[in-house]
Amino acid sequence: MKPIVEVNNLSVEYTRGDQKVGAVAGVDLHVGAGEILGLVGESGCGKSTLGKAIVGILQGADGEVNFDGQQVSKIGRGQRDAHFRNLQMIFQDPYGSLNPRRKIGDQIADGPRIGGISKSEALEKAASLLERVGLPRNAVERYPHQFSGGQRQRIAIARALAISPKVIIADEPISALDTSSQAAVANLLVNLVEEFQMGLIFISHDLSIVRRISDRVAVMYLGKIVETGKTEEIWNSPAHPYTKALMSAIPHADGKAFIPLDLPGDVPNPAYPPSGCRFHPRCPLAQGECASREPLHVSLSDGRKVSCILQEAGSAPKTLTF
Amino acid sequence: MASRFGNSNSIWRQPLAVVGIIIILFWVFAAIFAPLISPYDPLSQDSDKFLMPGSLHWMGTDELNRDIFSRVIYGARISLPYSILLVVLSAFLGSIIGGISGYFGGRVDAIIMRLTDMFFAFPAIVLAMAVAAALGPEIRNAVIAITIVSWPVYARLVRGLILNAKQNDYVTASSLLGSSSLRTLVVDLRPNLAGPVFVLASLEVGNALLLLSGLSFLGLGAQPPAAEWGSMVSMGAVNFDRWWVGLFPGLAILSAVLAFNFIGDALRDALDPRTAKALRD
Numbered sequence: 001m002k003p004i005v006e007v008n009n010l011s012v013e014y015t016r017g018d019q020k021v022g023a024v025a026g027v028d029l030h031v032g033a034g035e036i037l038g039l040v041g042e043s044g045c046g047k048s049t050l051g052k053a054i055v056g057i058l059q060g061a062d063g064e065v066n067f068d069g070q071q072v073s074k075i076g077r078g079q080r081d082a083h084f085r086n087l088q089m090i091f092q093d094p095y096g097s098l099n100p101r102r103k104i105g106d107q108i109a110d111g112p113r114i115g116g117i118s119k120s121e122a123l124e125k126a127a128s129l130l131e132r133v134g135l136p137r138n139a140v141e142r143y144p145h146q147f148s149g150g151q152r153q154r155i156a157i158a159r160a161l162a163i164s165p166k167v168i169i170a171d172e173p174i175s176a177l178d179t180s181s182q183a184a185v186a187n188l189l190v191n192l193v194e195e196f197q198m199g200l201i202f203i204s205h206d207l208s209i210v211r212r213i214s215d216r217v218a219v220m221y222l223g224k225i226v227e228t229g230k231t232e233e234i235w236n237s238p239a240h241p242y243t244k245a246l247m248s249a250i251p252h253a254d255g256k257a258f259i260p261l262d263l264p265g266d267v268p269n270p271a272y273p274p275s276g277c278r279f280h281p282r283c284p285l286a287q288g289e290c291a292s293r294e295p296l297h298v299s300l301s302d303g304r305k306v307s308c309i310l311q312e313a314g315s316a317p318k319t320l321t322f
Numbered sequence: 323m324a325s326r327f328g329n330s331n332s333i334w335r336q337p338l339a340v341v342g343i344i345i346i347l348f349w350v351f352a353a354i355f356a357p358l359i360s361p362y363d364p365l366s367q368d369s370d371k372f373l374m375p376g377s378l379h380w381m382g383t384d385e386l387n388r389d390i391f392s393r394v395i396y397g398a399r400i401s402l403p404y405s406i407l408l409v410v411l412s413a414f415l416g417s418i419i420g421g422i423s424g425y426f427g428g429r430v431d432a433i434i435m436r437l438t439d440m441f442f443a444f445p446a447i448v449l450a451m452a453v454a455a456a457l458g459p460e461i462r463n464a465v466i467a468i469t470i471v472s473w474p475v476y477a478r479l480v481r482g483l484i485l486n487a488k489q490n491d492y493v494t495a496s497s498l499l500g501s502s503s504l505r506t507l508v509v510d511l512r513p514n515l516a517g518p519v520f521v522l523a524s525l526e527v528g529n530a531l532l533l534l535s536g537l538s539f540l541g542l543g544a545q546p547p548a549a550e551w552g553s554m555v556s557m558g559a560v561n562f563d564r565w566w567v568g569l570f571p572g573l574a575i576l577s578a579v580l581a582f583n584f585i586g587d588a589l590r591d592a593l594d595p596r597t598a599k600a601l602r603d
Contacts, residue, residue, distance in 0.1 A: 057494055077426070079502045089498055097491035101513035107492075110509075111499040156495070163499065 003030035004199050005054065005087070005167050009063035011223075012046070012053045021271045023049040025223035026063065028297070031167065031199040031216075036190065038214030038231065039203045040246065044267050046223040047203045048092075051171045054201065055089045056080075068166060085115070088160040092172035094152035098144040104130070104155055105140025111163035122162075129158040133188060150181025154188065161192065167199040175206060182206075186213055207247060211235055219243045222278045223270055225297070229304025239306040239317035241283045277309070284322040285310065333592045342584030345577050353398035360392035364549040372564050382566040384557055386547075390566065393549035394574050400550045401578060404465060405531035411469045412530075413523045416476025417515060423477060424484030425507050431481070438474035446471045446529075447536050454542040461550075464543040468533045472526065479522055480515055487514040517593050525586030528579035535575050551575045 012024040023046040031037045041047050052058040054065050059074040066072070067087050091097040099107060108129060109122035117125070127137040133154040135147075144152055153173060160168055170189065174182040190213050193200045204210050210217060211231060218228040219242065227240040238244035245263050263282050268274055274281050280290035289309060298313035299305050310318060333339050352359060362369075362379075367387040375382040381390035423434040441449065453467035487493065488511060496510050535552030537543035539559075544550035551571040558568015 055498060057498075075497050077503050080497060080500045082500065085498075085500045087498075089495070091491040091495065093491060097495055099490075099492045099510055099513070102509075110496060110501070114500045114505070159495065159499075 003032050004068055005201070006030045006066040007050075007054060007063070008066070010050070010053060010060050010065060011062040012049050012058055013061040014049075016271065019271055022061075022223055022273070023270055024053060024060075025273070027220075027223075027225050029054075029201075029218060029225065029228070031201055033166065033199055034193060034197040035216065036193055036200045036202055036214045038210035038217040039201055039220060040205060040207055040210050040217060041220035042246075042267050043205065044270075045220045046270065047220050048171050050220070051089065051169045051201065051203050055087055055169050056084065057089070082115075085111070085163055086166040088163070088165040088168050090153070090156055090160055090168060090170040090173045093176050094149050094156055095144075095176075097156050098152055098159075100144050102143075103140065104142055104144065104147075108140070108155070108159045108162050111159065115163060125162060126158070129161055130155070132161070133158045134184075148181070150177050150185055153177060153181070153185050157185075157188065157192070161196070164196065165198060167201070169201045169203070171203045172205070173202070174209065175204065182209065189213070207249075219246065222267060222273060224278060224307065225305075226279065226308070227304065227306045229300075229302070229306075233302055233304060237317050237319060239300060239304065239311050239320070240279075240308045241285050241310075241320055241322070242279050244320050244322075245284075277307070285320065333588045336588045336591065338584040339588030342581040342588070345581035346585065349398045349402055349574075349578055349581075352395045353402050356396050356399055360389070360395045362389035362392040364388065364393045364396040365547050372561070372567070375566050381570040382564075384554070384567050385561060390554070390570055393554060394551070394570050396549040397551045397554065397571060397574060398578075400461070400544055400548065401531055401534065401575070404461070404534055405527050405582075408465055408468050408472065408530040408534065409523045409527050411465070412472035412526070413476050413519055415469060416473035417480045417519060419473060420477035420480030421484055421507055421511070421515075424481035425488065425503065425511065427485075434477065435481070438477055441471060441474040444471075447533060450533055450537060451540060451542060454537050459542045459545060461538075461544045461548075464534060464537045467537070467542075468530060472530065472533075475526065476519060476522060479518060483515055483518055484511055487511050521586065521590045521593055524589050525583065527586070528582035531575065531579055531582065 007027055007029040010024060010027045011022060014021045014023055027050060039047050039050070049058060053060050054072070056072045056075045064071050067084060070083055072084060072087065105123050105126045108126035109119065112122040112125055113119060123140060127140050130139050131137050135151060135154055147155065173189070174185050177185060186209050189200060192198065202210065202214060214231045216229065217231050217234050218225050219240065220226070221242050227234065227243045234243060235247065238247060265282050268281065276292045277290045277295050280286040283290065293309070295307045295309045297305050297307045298311060300311060301314055301316050310320065365388065369379065369383050369387045369389065371383060371385055371387045373379050373383040379389050379391065381394065384390055419434060423431045449471045450467045453470055454464050457463035457466060493506060493510050496506055534543055535555070538550045538552030539556040544553055546553065551574050554571035555568045558572065561567050
């Protein structure tokens with residue numbers, strides 16, 4: 001499958017005073033049409049920053065993002081190039097992502113209207129999209145405050161869909177919703193990806209949802225992707241100690257004795273990343289070498305990629321025990 | 323939220339606001355029906371000069387034998403519409419400048435904000451005097467002069483509102499959809515301005531009226547023989563021993579400015595959710 005979004009060695013830096021903080025440090029990613037890539041990691045690991053840099057809200061310090069054959073540049077004052085309008089984003093907070101003073105229909109119709117479609121046609125489209133995401137057609141005449149968080153997120157999804165995007169970056173789209181709407185919104189996204197053959201990068205810290213909906217998973221730690229591969233493979237045999245620790249932190253309702261593994265300490269300050277492997281101060285399997293040598297991002301025999309010295313390029317993933 | 327301007331009932335629960343509204347309604351009524359209310363023509367000089375207030379002339383007469391009561395009533399026809407016009411003009415000008423400043427930021431913002439600082443550093447009346455004197459003494463020029471000195475408050479307010487509003491994800495979403503700068507400003511950001519600008523404008527009507535009367539007092543605004551409160555007060559200042567000449571137009575200015583400020587304060591409270599809640603509880 002030919003990837004539609006390709007991220008090559010992307011770094012994003014924030015300036016704090018006169019200090020540079022590398023929130024994303026050399027990331028490679030790709031997602032194809034009709035594919036869902038789950039991007040997981042702890043809070044503060046840089047996954048939202050990565051998402052914003054992919055769509056062009058943030059400027060990458062190094063590396064590049066290619067979307068459908070063209071390099072993404074930061075959105076500026078000028079109008080965004082029509083080509084990149086097919087690369088859309090859904091935001092975490094459905095209260096901030098809709099304009100409280102404008103009618104739902106007008107907001108959904110914005111995209112098509114900017115694309116040159118007449119107002120009545122655009123509003124007609126908005127109404128049918130609202131229906132598609134499970135809201136009544138007459139919602140076009142209403143304002144955002146008349147809807148719940150889950151409904152607003154559906155509206156935000158409808159707004160992104162209105163211009164038939166090829167790729168959607170969803171930045172924690174369900175974490176601000178109550179539990180009952182979380183599953184519904186996640187299912188909606190899955191169905192839409194199938195129906196419209198879009199690519200979806202689903203950024204989340206909710207591993208159980210990511211496991212359920214993603215085709216592939218990328219695990220991020222402190223600005224770097226530590227492991228990426230097919231969802232089931234990663235779940236069955238995590239090849240990176242961080243992935244294993246992260247997954248053991250999921251509570252299991254079936255009563256299986258799966259003792260959550262505590263990671264010692266917190267995510268370090270990205271302004272002063274640890275030397276060598278960024279995970280070594282918290283890693284239960286760390287060796288002396290880990291503090292000095294940065295592990296390569298190697299491909300394993302089953303096609304997944306991992307950055308850990310315990311794994312050898314080209315061989316099957318070794319089972320980690322701790 | 324009951325309406326765009328907050329709970330529309332809450333303003334009626336504030337006694338000062340009600341007083342303000344009654345006073346303004348009185349002046350509006352006076353302006354509209356001036357010919358019916360005033361016993362004399364405001365320009366006729368058929369009487370004697372400097373008559374004390376009495377049964378024939380309720381507020382006395384001035385140095386040119388004119389009936390002061392009639393002139394105060396007719397004065398509302400100048401002061402009210404012109405102060406509202408002034409506020410509309412400066413709010414419009416200031417909002418555009420402030421919007422550009424807040425939205426574009428960077429160097430444009432720095433230049434515009436230093437410019438507003440310069441205006442704030444001068445007393446408004448001094449600057450307005452200079453501009454009005456340069457343009458020539460005429461009421462239209464006084465309006466231009468006051469607009470020129472009044473826009474910076476609106477520019478500051480709107481800049482802040484835009485800076486705040488453009489942080490919202492819906493603004494980012496809109497530019498991801500391909501909105502141009504102009505469209506983002508007009509469609510996404512402008513609706514955030516209406517309430518606060520309206521409140522500031524209502525608070526500024528009194529100021530505008532005071533500046534206009536001030537310029538007229540100094541001879542740079544309304545020209546004789548027009549019945550204008552500020553220029554009438556200046557006649558009172560010249561004839562200081564005839565207290566009625568300056569007192570009644572002065573009271574007219576006082577009442578109108580006070581009333582506009584009462585209404586502005588009440589609107590501000592009604593629109594600010596925190597104070598509004600305190601009032602309802």
